[in-house]
Amino acid sequence: MPNPHDPQAADAAPPSAGHQIAESIRALILSGKLVVDERLPGEQELAARFGVSRPTVREALKRLAAQNLIRTRRGAAGGNFVNRISWSEAHDQLVCIATLLLTMAPIGAETVTEARQALLGACVPLAAARRRAEHLAAMRAEIAVQRDPATTDEAFCASDVRFHRALIDAAGNPLLSFQMAAVIEAIQPLLNMITYRRRDRAAIASRHEAIFTLLEMRDARGIAGELQALSDYTARLIGEAQALRTRRGGRT
Amino acid sequence: MPNPHDPQAADAAPPSAGHQIAESIRALILSGKLVVDERLPGEQELAARFGVSRPTVREALKRLAAQNLIRTRRGAAGGNFVNRISWSEAHDQLVCIATLLLTMAPIGAETVTEARQALLGACVPLAAARRRAEHLAAMRAEIAVQRDPATTDEAFCASDVRFHRALIDAAGNPLLSFQMAAVIEAIQPLLNMITYRRRDRAAIASRHEAIFTLLEMRDARGIAGELQALSDYTARLIGEAQALRTRRGGRT
DNA sequence: AATTTGAAATTGTCAAACATTTGAATGTTT
């Protein structure tokens, strides 16, 4: 039962000292009590303040560093500083989480394609209104790659990701680009693994070309229709793949 | 210029041993070479295998634990195991990242409201088609809270979040709910802090009531229009607030 | 005045030991 909001997380292991210290510092950062670029006390002072040893406090700091909440510098004026998270770091973290969810959680392919379709559709009107020449150029380049018979399957998938990325970036909203990164870079490869066969490429490239032309004309409705067709096409491929797998004998 | 894809992340500090070890194990997990619930070698063996000491390997493991990639159990049959990430853990991480981005990155209020509006709009058709009685009930309860004069500002904001959450959950797609969590739980409070005043509450509650009625009738177009109106209203409030702040004297 | 040198501060890493927790093997009793 994939309950999205599970209150008790199975085992109630008592959190370690390092975990608790990391949590308390994390709360200070998230609530804004520790400002960006502010320096935390040194490891020895933190250890004294929390009543633990230095390695313990170090573990807490490493936990925070793993979440990009702090950055660490050695040397005389070094120390641990509250980090201003960058777009690329946030992007990487989001893709990581989304990938984990998709590979480990019991999510059906229909759910995935539906979410992808819905979210892409949210970007289309903005993209049609704001697309610039650079976005069109990027998409055209990717279509050329996808049309090239010499392109490997992996390269085709990567190009597919970049194509959709250009479409999203055309919306000109960095927050949307950030959100959609999870959709494109985590969902898309998963779908590709399931469905892509060599003879599907031409059809997909044609759909992409249609989207390109419609985006050039700023026809949001048309793009939405093409995306829907592309999504339906993918859904059909998934259905066929699943039918094959079922016939070949059950799960896993 | 908030470039979403910043190649060089400022300083090129040489990654520490703990960081590198964590990265290599992380890659194994993300690529699926380490399966869920698989046990990692013990700390001593890992230390020997990577040619470092146990504290160093421990730091690497703590980094992974901070990302919910592994879970740790003490005792005889204990050790570090690849963790199956839960929806709530993923949810918390996403909200954390989104909150950090919104509070620290230079994002304009227009960008935020636009993204929120676009993504909410993506959920509306699905929600209209699939809403069940429980979603309507949840929304009705929140409207009652928002209508109550005894509700504090903070409680009103929280209720607002829950209202939108119910609308999203009505779409019946856990992936969408996951994605939108960032929008609702990170963006919404930020907007609330900027704009909400006591006399605006009635207007907002009325909008919510209209959305509720339209969702009951499964009128997707109508909901989209109401959401747009709500967004415009919010944008206007933000504009006024910013004008006030500018007149009162500059930034911060 | 510019350069070099060195000292100080801070994190990075290691080593060894002890504490705590947990599961399983072992022994004892009924």
Added chain:
DNA sequence: AAACATTCAAATGTTTGACAATTTCAAATT
């Protein structure tokens, strides 16, 4: 023989102490 209590071993949690590497700053020197 079965059920229960005890002990033991394995693994992580934590501490102490020390040394290495790195960076900054200031003093000394040319």
